[in-house]
Amino acid sequence: MKILVTVKRVIDYNVKIRIKADGSGVETQNVKMSMNPFDEIAVEEAVRLKEKGIASEVVAVTFGPTQAQETLRTAMAMGVDRAIYIAVEGEIQSLGVARALKKIIDKEQPGLVIMGKQAIDNDSSQTGPILAAMLGWPQGTFASKVDIAGDKAHVTREIDGGLETVALKLPAVVTTDLRLNEPRYASLPNIMKAKKKPLETMTLAELDVDVTPTLQVLKVEPPPVRKGGIKVPDVDTLIDKLKNEAKVI
Amino acid sequence: MTTLILAEHDNAHLKPSTLHTIAAAAKLGAPVAVLVAGQNCAAVAAEAAAVTGIAEVLHADNAAYANFLAENVAALVAKLAPSYAHILAPATSFGKNILPRAAGLCDCAVVSDIIAIEGTDTFVRPIYAGNAIATVKSTDKIKFITVRSTAFDAATATGGNAAVKAVDGAGDAGLSAFVGAELSKSERPELTAARIVVSGGRGVGSGENFKMVIEPLADKLGAAVGASRAAVDAGYVPNDYQVGQTGKVVAPDLYIAAGISGAIQHLAGMKGSKVIVAINKDPDAPIFAVADYGIVGDLFDVVPALTSKL
Numbered sequence: 213m214k215i216l217v218t219v220k221r222v223i224d225y226n227v228k229i230r231i232k233a234d235g236s237g238v239e240t241q242n243v244k245m246s247m248n249p250f251d252e253i254a255v256e257e258a259v260r261l262k263e264k265g266i267a268s269e270v271v272a273v274t275f276g277p278t279q280a281q282e283t284l285r286t287a288m289a290m291g292v293d294r295a296i297y298i299a300v301e302g303e304i305q306s307l308g309v310a311r312a313l314k315k316i317i318d319k320e321q322p323g324l325v326i327m328g329k330q331a332i333d334n335d336s337s338q339t340g341p342i343l344a345a346m347l348g349w350p351q352g353t354f355a356s357k358v359d360i361a362g363d364k365a366h367v368t369r370e371i372d373g374g375l376e377t378v379a380l381k382l383p384a385v386v387t388t389d390l391r392l393n394e395p396r397y398a399s400l401p402n403i404m405k406a407k408k409k410p411l412e413t414m415t416l417a418e419l420d421v422d423v424t425p426t427l428q429v430l431k432v433e434p435p436p437v438r439k440g441g442i443k444v445p446d447v448d449t450l451i452d453k454l455k456n457e458a459k460v461i
Numbered sequence: 462m463t464t465l466i467l468a469e470h471d472n473a474h475l476k477p478s479t480l481h482t483i484a485a486a487a488k489l490g491a492p493v494a495v496l497v498a499g500q501n502c503a504a505v506a507a508e509a510a511a512v513t514g515i516a517e518v519l520h521a522d523n524a525a526y527a528n529f530l531a532e533n534v535a536a537l538v539a540k541l542a543p544s545y546a547h548i549l550a551p552a553t554s555f556g557k558n559i560l561p562r563a564a565g566l567c568d569c570a571v572v573s574d575i576i577a578i579e580g581t582d583t584f585v586r587p588i589y590a591g592n593a594i595a596t597v598k599s600t601d602k603i604k605f606i607t608v609r610s611t612a613f614d615a616a617t618a619t620g621g622n623a624a625v626k627a628v629d630g631a632g633d634a635g636l637s638a639f640v641g642a643e644l645s646k647s648e649r650p651e652l653t654a655a656r657i658v659v660s661g662g663r664g665v666g667s668g669e670n671f672k673m674v675i676e677p678l679a680d681k682l683g684a685a686v687g688a689s690r691a692a693v694d695a696g697y698v699p700n701d702y703q704v705g706q707t708g709k710v711v712a713p714d715l716y717i718a719a720g721i722s723g724a725i726q727h728l729a730g731m732k733g734s735k736v737i738v739a740i741n742k743d744p745d746a747p748i749f750a751v752a753d754y755g756i757v758g759d760l761f762d763v764v765p766a767l768t769s770k771l
């Protein structure tokens with residue numbers, strides 16, 4: 213079985229973001245960028261399935277500017293076999309990504325697609341289920357465990373009330389949650405090896421899909437700031453403040 | 462054109478998240494219909510019909526909807542979708558699973574996790590873990606929207622008298638099956654609806670300590686128990702306790718964080734609380750920058766003292 217994983221280059225989760233002065237968006241120039249953490253988990257899961265002999269090949273896909281190819285190299289250093297890079301200048305949103313991925317999947321015919329449950333830039337949490345709908349495949353979102361047996365995937369999902377397990381008929385789309393695995397660090401020899409792995413480049417024109425954004429960003433602003441309060445010396449003062457000043461207990 | 466809401470429920474009762482979504486929908490100014498899809502859920506349909514401001518309840522009763530499998534429920538939503546301008550669901554693990562799939566079936570995107578409505582096509586939503594707030598205009602033919610519960614009041618559960626109409630979808634899509642669930646059982650209030658939340662982080666040190674230190678304080682206050690990702694990853698508490706960017710968003714009257722450093726991903730889930738108390742032995746912990754009241758000290762001294770003095 214072939215596995216397809218999707219990766220996105222985003223501002224590193226440790227960076228304090230800056231909003232552009234004109235309110236048009238978030239500054240991404242000269243900022244540390246990394247693979248979306250949920251996509252690292254997706255890559256790790258796919259590579260583990262290959263190491264267990266369940267997957268025969270792992271292919272990573274990304275969309276973005278030239279530098280996004282670095283994210284594909286990182287994925288290959290973690291054990292992905294080959295990569296597909298779709299060059300995108302300007303913005304592409306979840307719906308456009310799902311339409312384009314569908315074209316790639318129609319050609320690649322993977323038995324499983326693993327994606328992050330959300331990207332930590334837009335926090336939209338929608339590309340996986342939109343893609344699954346377009347493919348007519350079942351979906352296992354927010355996965356904390358994936359077991360493949362025959363033509364089925366058993367996926368344990370993190371839900372608001374606890375955990376739930378569903379059985380999906382393959383091919384299927386799985387989106388990762390934090391507890392699925394702990395992604396490995398790429399070793400130096402593997403980073404070197406990744407440089408020689410095949411990276412195919414495609415354009416949106418070749419894929420012949422409409423990726424015009426349907427969500428127009430009118431403005432981006434900082435959130436209201438929450439002012440820090442005071443430090444209190446002891447528990448008695450705290451109780452007094454909560455009762456008489458904040459009046460919450 | 463009418464607005465449709467996909468109700469979150471457990472086949473017995475509506476979830477509070479649905480009432481918040483109904484209140485958000487009312488701001489669109491159009492009549493509101495509620496879809497209750499489940500199995501043996503007539504009581505839920507009746508409950509929805511009694512909510513103030515509902516024009517109609519659509520009741521789809523089918524074994525295929527019993528466990529809210531996305532493949533089956535999204536197909537039903539997509540079948541009904543062409544009659545509606547807006548389709549809303551709570552931005553919970555229920556809504557975030559089903560609604561994007563329904564949108565995908567209609568070749569539309571979702572406006573996720575909205576916190577305000579500026580017009581029939583313009584919505585406000587947090588991005589980058591709430592460190593930026595975006596105002597977006599949707600050009601999709603049907604607006605699929607998930608709603609952050611803490612940003613909207615709950616609709617009044619009584620006073621309405623809407624008609625209930627039976628509807629039918631294709632039932633089982635034959636793609637997936639429900640195997641089982643391990644739901645956390647608790648006598649405490651539900652985390653996202655609680656008036657007070659007591660959360661513990663890595664500093665709590667173990668699941669035992671959670672039981673001996675954090676839970677007694679929560680029970681004294683009638684509070685829900687939450688946690689940081691680090692505490693969940695370490696196995697101190699189950700995953701559904703996680704508060705944050707990628708966990709639950711809470712906005713109680715009082716949020717007490719003990720042994721939590723205050724990473725941006727955690728703040729994203731609790732910054733909207735009315736009053737924040739931080740208990741941390743590190744005076745420079747970032748949590749103090751958002752706390753109304755902070756105590757620098759060992760949580761194993763401070764928390765039990767608080768519990769006994771309350």
Ligand SMILES: Cc1cc2nc3c(=O)[nH]c(=O)nc-3n(C[C@H](O)[C@H](O)[C@H](O)COP(=O)(O)OP(=O)(O)OC[C@H]3O[C@@H](n4cnc5c(N)ncnc54)[C@H](O)[C@@H]3O)c2cc1C
Pocket residue numbers: 225249250332661662663664665688689690691692703704705706707708709719720721722723724725726727730740741742743746758759760761
């Ligand atoms: C993609 C992604 C998503 C994430 N999503 C979330 C999320 O949704 N929610 C979330 O919480 N995190 C999330 N995180 C993790 C986040 O970045 C932090 O790692 C995490 O919140 C840290 O948890 P903590 O504060 O409990 O632990 P730490 O940062 O280790 O802090 C422990 C604190 O406890 C204090 N302490 C220790 N012992 C004591 C004591 N005896 N008494 C008093 N104080 C004590 C220490 O001074 C310290 O400040 C996410 C990270 C990533 C990359």
